[in-house]
């Protein structure tokens with residue numbers, strides 16, 4: 001077993017870990033970056049359909065879920081989306097906005113990984129990919145991190161091992177276990193930004209694959225207006241993924257499939273001799289229009305529907321309530337909600353209040369962003385904060 005010494009050990013060479021290692025390295029700190037994966041930053045690679053939605057023009061603390069909604073403010077203010085854009089420009093990368101301020105890299109997600117790797121190398125960090133951590137011990141003057149071939153003695157230890165989503169590419173609960181080892185609390189974790197599954201009675205097989213471009217999906221007092229996609233198992237699409245982060249098991253999800261208009265407005269100009277499904281198909285995908293009318297009974301000319309039947313139609317269209325049976329879980333979730341409780345961390349440095357020198361950054365922390373580049377921005381901002389202090 002080789003004994004080595006370094007200023008900082010970062011466990012997890014993903015988005016947050018690389019940003020932290022680069023920042024600490026640029027300050028002249030010696031850094032070792034340890035990751036059990038053999039391929040670097042797979043989550044960045046697969047993100048944004050291979051184009052990496054690396055940040056959002058409209059980053060605000062309100063776009064993050066956390067037991068303490070104020071925790072993310074300091075880090076987000078000190079390293080903003082514009083700071084990351086400057087970094088991209090310095091590396092000759094360009095970007096485009098898709099929708100709702102979401103920025104994607106023109107050169108693809110591989111270019112974002114190359115950028116981060118170049119920054120880490122510039123800071124002189126030592127890489128240990130394909131290396132697992134077998135033990136972590138606190139010493140009087142820092143920590144001892146043991147891997148199969150080496151023992152690293154460091155003053156600062158940064159945990160950037162991410163959440164539980166997509167275990168197939170190396171996600172583990174390492175960060176939570178380590179937090180518990182050092183007496184930190186964990187806010188219960190759950191898959192987030194994840195498709196819903198429906199009970200058999202709510203599943204409409206004929207709707208699988210139908211997309212509604214504009215819908216409002218709500219749970220409790222939270223709602224999102226984006227597209228909904230019906231699937232073989234339930235529902236997905238941006239609006240559903242967003243609301244899944246706020247959903248608690250047993251709660252209903254309410255869907256407005258026609259946010260732009262009331263039913264009265266839709267029917268006002270309609271031909272009263274036309275079949276109802278055809279009238280609805282002017283505003284909705286045809287298969288959805290047919291399924292909604294089938295839920296009311298036979299497809300009849302509009303004029304044959306009673307006022308009561310039309311009110312029931314309005315409920316199906318604008319207040320469709322469903323209690324999901326669950327979600328498709330961590331295998332498909334974009335992120336993990338919950339994590340290391342921020343009550344135990346300092347919001348400026350990300351350091352554990354009761355364990356000087358121990359830092360938690362990125363997704364392992366109880367800070368979860370909306371869909372749309374917010375999670376990578378949290379990784380950059382929290383990585384920068386810890387890298388400036390470790």
Ligand code: FDA
Pocket residue numbers: 011012013014015016017034035036037041042043044046047048049052053054055131132133160161162163165166169170171172173174333334335361362363364372373374375376377379
């Ligand atoms: P991240 O998961 O990136 O890195 C953690 C690292 O720790 C990994 O390299 C892992 O191998 C390593 N590790 C884990 N356990 C370990 C152990 N025991 N020992 C050593 N190493 C260990 N976000 C966004 O803003 N825009 C987007 O477009 C997308 N798209 C997207 C698509 C898909 C399919 C997914 C699954 C996720 C996204 N995300 C996203 C979310 C985003 O990928 C995520 O929030 C960040 O990668 C989190 O960064 P971290 O550095 O915290 O963890």
